[in-house]
Amino acid sequence: MSETVTPTPSYRALFAVPAIGRVLLGMQIARIAQSMIGIVMILFALQRYNDPSLAGLVAFASIFPGLLISPIAGALLDRHGRVRLIILDYIVVLAALVLIATLSLTGHLTAWRLVAIVAVSSLTGPLSSSGLRSLFPLLVPEPLWERVNAVDSNGWVLATVVGAPIGAVVAQIVGFEVAMVGIAVAYAIAALVIFGSPDPRTDVASTGNLLRDAWLGLVYTWHNRTLRSLAISLSTMNLGGGVIQIVVPVLILKHLGMGQDMVGYMFGLSGLFGVGSAFISGRIRTEGRERRMILIPATGFVFTSAIIIWPGSIVPIAVSMAVSGLLNGPLDIAMFTLRQRCTDPAWMGRAFTVSMNLNFSGFPIGAAVTGIMLSVWPVEVAIIFGVAANALGALLGYILIPRSDR
DSSP: OOOOOOOOSSHHHHHTSTTHHHHHHHHHHHHHHHHHHHHHHHHHHHHHSOOHHHHHHHHHHTTHHHHHTHHHHHHHHHHHOSHHHHHHHHHHHHHHHHHHHHHHHTTOOOHHHHHHHHHHHHTTHHHHHHHHHHHHHHHSOGGGHHHHHHHHHHHHHHHHHHHHHHHHHHHHHHOHHHHHHHHHHHHHHHHHHHTTOOOOOOOOOOOSOHHHHHHHHHHHHHHSHHHHHHHHHHHHHHHHHHHHHHHHHHIIIIISOOOHHHHHHHHHHHHHHHHHHHHHHTTSOOTTTHHHHHHHHHHHHHHHHHGGGSOSSHHHHHHHHHHHHHHHHHHHHHHHHHHHHTSOGGGHHHHHHHHHHHHHTHHHHHHHHHHHHHTTSOHHHHHHHHHHHHHHHHHHHHHHSOSOOO
16 A cells, blocks of 8 residues: 655755746746836836826736736636646737837837737736646645745745846846847746646536636635635735835936936845745744734735835835835745635636735736826825725734634
8 A cells, every 4th residue: 555755844855846846947037027027117118108107007007907807817727727828928928028129119109009018918917827826736745835835935036136126227228128028038938948847637626618617716716715805905905015116116216316227126125035034934834823924014014115205315215125025925925825725726726816816906906096196196195005005904914814724
């Protein structure tokens, strides 16, 4: 009779899992490219069009359309596997970047064409973000979930450390169009790396109808008390994240008169402090501690966003970004692991996609609202809006997130 071997939780054991290194490498290349896009597009709108409201609209368009169709994306992931759909998203983004760069160089890129292209390319975004995150618990044994979640979280923060500064500096030195083509090449490399990776299948609770499967995924997520609580609290909190995404570049470029490279350095600083935080948090057995590990950082974000209300120099911005990165590590690890524990494997594609996108839905809305606010009111008003959103999100978390996921 065979005996199941339970691996001792360690990062060495994680990387001994077949093919996980290849998947993580492809993920990391794509995330660095995505981090570069985030900063380059906002700077492009601010510098070329001199319009904070356009910057907010571009940030909104790069995320929100994908959120709307995320239930369908989740159903596709459950029914057709993950790797091929992840690669499809990388190809779509690659094509969009080349198109934007070409239109810009030829003088045909109007503001509305930019927004339209970004919006269309966002439609496949959930395929890669949710596809990867729902692939990990299928590839990795449960005792290693905290470790893979730490690497997953660090994938984002490390991408910010590297991608944001490189994107800003390259755009400043060689121009936005060359930077976009370079990012497109990175996506092509990521697609090649992940091509042919294993794609474990699970028993899928499918009706055979794509739209009905998508609707049932939405219903499953909403009826799952833990996933619903995370969606309500984190989406509210992420309004504040959207505020920071627009306010920090405006403060640095317009109020402090610094270069766009400094914008990249500040976002990179947040990622740098998040790297160590996430790896340390990944060594903690989160079961039974998830709620606390989410709510303490959530409360801390109220204070980090308030620091920049009076930025007489770059120092308050640097402190805010650094402490935010530090707090983000334990929150991410606890949230990812909690979601994995409370989701039936047969629903992971749909539930993860819907949950992730509901959680993040506040970010594009916060960015869009901030862009509009900055065209009408002083920047302090937008920051206060972000502080209030963080405070409300933390309060909702304390009220709604259950003390047990079982």
